[in-house]
Amino acid sequence: MPPVSPSVVIVDSTTNPSLTEQILAPVPGNPLASLRRVDHLWRSLREQTRPIPAVVQSHALPLETVEWDVVICGGTLGILVGATLAQQGWRVALLERGTLRGREQEWNISRRELQTFVTLGLLTEAELAQAIATTYNPARISFLGGTEVWVKDVLNIGVDPVYLLATLKQKFLAAGGELFEHTPFQSLMGHPNGVQVQAGDRPFTARLAIDAMGHFSPIVQQARQGRSPDAVCLVVGSCAQGFPANSTGDLIATFTPIQHQCQYFWEAFPARDGRTTYLFTYVDAHPDRPSLETLFNEYLRLLPTYQGVELAQLQFQRALFGVFPAYRQSPLRLEWDRILPVGDSSGGQSPLSFGGFGAMVRHLQRLTSGIQDALQADLLDRRALAALQPYQPNLSVTWLFQQTMSVGIDQQTTPNQINDLLAGIFQDMAGLGDPVLKPFLQDVVQFPALFQTLAQTAIRHPRLVLQVIPQVGVLSLTEWLGHYLNLARYAALYPIAQRFLRSTQAFPPQMQYYFRRWLDALAYGSGQDYEHEG
Ligand SMILES: Cc1cc2nc3c(=O)[nH]c(=O)nc-3n(C[C@H](O)[C@H](O)[C@H](O)COP(=O)(O)OP(=O)(O)OC[C@H]3O[C@@H](n4cnc5c(N)ncnc54)[C@H](O)[C@@H]3O)c2cc1C
Structure with missing residues (x-):
């Protein structure tokens, strides 16, 4: 085949209103507005127009009193760490800008990883069974022109985030943890003996601050100083009903060549209220990369071919999308004492993956026993905390795989x-x-x-x-x-x-x-x- 000529203009054949606008308009919760909000963020990453926040500062004098051992900013995965530490007897405050509630869409993970919740005493076996919303088998790996590979028991469990977070919230409160909802983090002052976090309308003092505010945490943005991500995984998709077949899944599948300097990868699996399908692609943050909305149009254009179904046959339950930035300089090393990033903010997951929940669960035992050791030995300076998010060569090698799965904006490749x-x-x-x-x-x-x-x-x-x-x-x-x-x-x-x-x-x-x-x-x-x- 002749080389693909580098052209990134995706000709959006849809007229006004676009396919995305038509399909998303009747879906509850105004997903189009959310898509455009995330797109705005993605554009600011590409154009490097995101302001660099200055939310962390240092003060030479010690705090007079320190109320908590740990203050956790961000509740989604923060509650996993918070509930474990509270059960270990530490004084923990959890600050969440909204209401602490899991999303409707299940998190996919493998069964063996979930046992951590039982091992750590966070869930009973019965609660874990209830947290599992879906199970399917087998899953396919398939690339255009290649032979299909089928596997069992890999990422085939759908965990219900609503139930999981509600149960962990109860455990956290029962163990003496204090939850502050509608309390957005604003700033952090580091002192020699602790930190003072300003959130909502009051200060919180603690020996250690945990940043669990996700990829776009203001602390992370300050630490990264506006550096452009080295790679980005763009994901768009939906959960919908009406598919003719919904008993197996795809872990990764392709059925098109490189188009618009993107290789489109697909993922599909049964969900509690339908079938989830995703289109994802690995790109850099070049200004000419497509918007999420354009990619959503591509997703809707190709979904009928992928799943053998007409769009008109589908009842869309929800739209799903995300922008996952990845930096070679990961996990993130902070230049401040007493702050530890966890979850997406830490940059501790593979650049190939958008399975941040799974990554957190895999590391939960290691991370929480390490935090416990650090608190006990009072080792909370930047060097000691960096040892909790160490260099992992098995993650760093995946950078090359990521590169082989993406195409530069001006790169010549065969389709x-x-x-x-x-x-x-x-x-x-x-x-x-x-x-x-x-x-x-x-x-x-x-x-x-x-x-x-x-x-x-x-x-x-x-x-x-x-x-x-x-x-x-x-x-x-x-x-x-x-x-x-x-x-x-x-x-x-x-x-x-x-x-x-x-x-x-x-x-x-x-x-x-x-x-x-x-x-x-x-x-x-x-x-x-x-x-x-x-
Ligand atoms: C479409 C899609 C599909 C996915 N599928 C999977 C999957 O199948 N399996 C899997 O393992 N992972 C999956 N993930 C990834 C997973 O959802 C994330 O890794 C996980 O949500 C990360 O949690 P987090 O708490 O680190 O960050 P976030 O999810 O970004 O949560 C940050 C938390 O901090 C709070 N917060 C933010 N700013 C502030 C502030 N200023 N003050 C106080 N609180 C604040 C937010 O309200 C939120 O609770 C998926 C993600 C997407 C987008």
């Missing part, structure tokens, strides 16, 4: 380059079996699995590998090689370090703290936190 590469790699992974395929699909990259996959692909599809080099560039490849070698190092070091742990009990608390964090970084950074269930 099926991404499809061919992914079809080849996933076919090889499937050949290597579930222990290789399943962790990868859940954002857990392990050295042995990656090594085997790369070796297989290099032998079986050398042409595809060679095509990647000009696509990603030598600089990115060199950088990637560093992370790959670190991944090997972490994988080898973890079992040795684990044996050494038994002899550290006599160490002073500070040394123990750093040793445990190092051990966690080795385990999670090499994907050894994941135990394959067979």
Whole structure:
């Protein structure tokens, strides 16, 4: 096939009103207005017109009194950390700008990850069963021109966020946590012995502030100083009724070549009140990238081909969309003491994923026991807190994968380059079996699995590998090689370090703290936190 000529103008064939306007107009909750609000934010990211907030400042004098151990700003995933810390006996205040309530749309996750809630004492087995709104099997991986791969038990559970957050809220309050709804964070003053957060119309003093205000947290924006994200995942979709078939899902699927300098990926799965379908694409923040509304038009244009259904047959329950910025400089290192970002604000998830709930649940035990250690040892300076969000080579290697799944705004590619590469790699992974395929699909990259996959692909599809080099560039490849070698190092070091742990009990608390964090970084950074269930 001839190379795709770089052109990013998506000719929106829809007339006035657009397909998006027509479809979203009758959907309750005015999703079109919300879509346009998020689009405004996306435009400001592309045009770099977002103002840089100055919400964090420092003060040399200590606070006279410190009321809480921890103040958490942002309730959605903040409540997961808040409920755990409150149950451990810490004095916790949770500030939420609105009402603490989960969204209607389920969060998809794998069953094994959910056990954390029971292990941490946050949910009983019965409550966990009630939190699970949907389960389906199997799920497909399919790329244009390739062979389909089917897997079971991967991201096939839909958790009900409304029930989950309401239950955790009860647990939090019962354990003595204090919830302040309609109390938006405004500013934070760091003192030598604590922080003073100004929120709503009152100050909150605490030893530690946790920023759980999401990707666009004002603290994160100040820390990032207006830097443009290195990559963005754009997601649009819906939950609708009326599909002819709704028992299986797609984890990732394509059926078109590269169009408008974007490879469109699709995802679909049964939901409690219909079928969820997403179109997502990996781009940079170039000003010429499409708006979310344009992408929504593309989604509606292609949905009938994807699912074999006419739009007129569907009853749309809700529209879904999001902009997920990712920075190579992740997890975010803050230059201030006593502030810890968690959840989306931390930038601690894979640039390939928009599964921030899953990422948080996977790290919840590590994170909350680390915060507990930090509070106990009073290690709340920036260095000690940075050890709680460590460098993880298995996440950093995924940057290259992200690059192979996206196209630069002026890049020349063959139309099926991404499809061919992914079809080849996933076919090889499937050949290597579930222990290789399943962790990868859940954002857990392990050295042995990656090594085997790369070796297989290099032998079986050398042409595809060679095509990647000009696509990603030598600089990115060199950088990637560093992370790959670190991944090997972490994988080898973890079992040795684990044996050494038994002899550290006599160490002073500070040394123990750093040793445990190092051990966690080795385990999670090499994907050894994941135990394959067979
Ligand atoms: C379309 C879509 C589909 C998704 N699907 C999945 C999925 O299937 N599985 C999965 O694991 N993840 C999924 N995610 C991702 C998941 O929803 C997020 O990772 C998760 O919501 C992140 O939570 P957070 O608390 O870190 O940030 P946010 O969700 O952004 O929440 C931030 C919280 O902070 C509050 N807040 C913000 N500013 C302030 C302020 N100034 N003062 C006080 N409070 C404030 C907000 O009200 C909110 O409660 C999806 C996301 C989208 C958009």
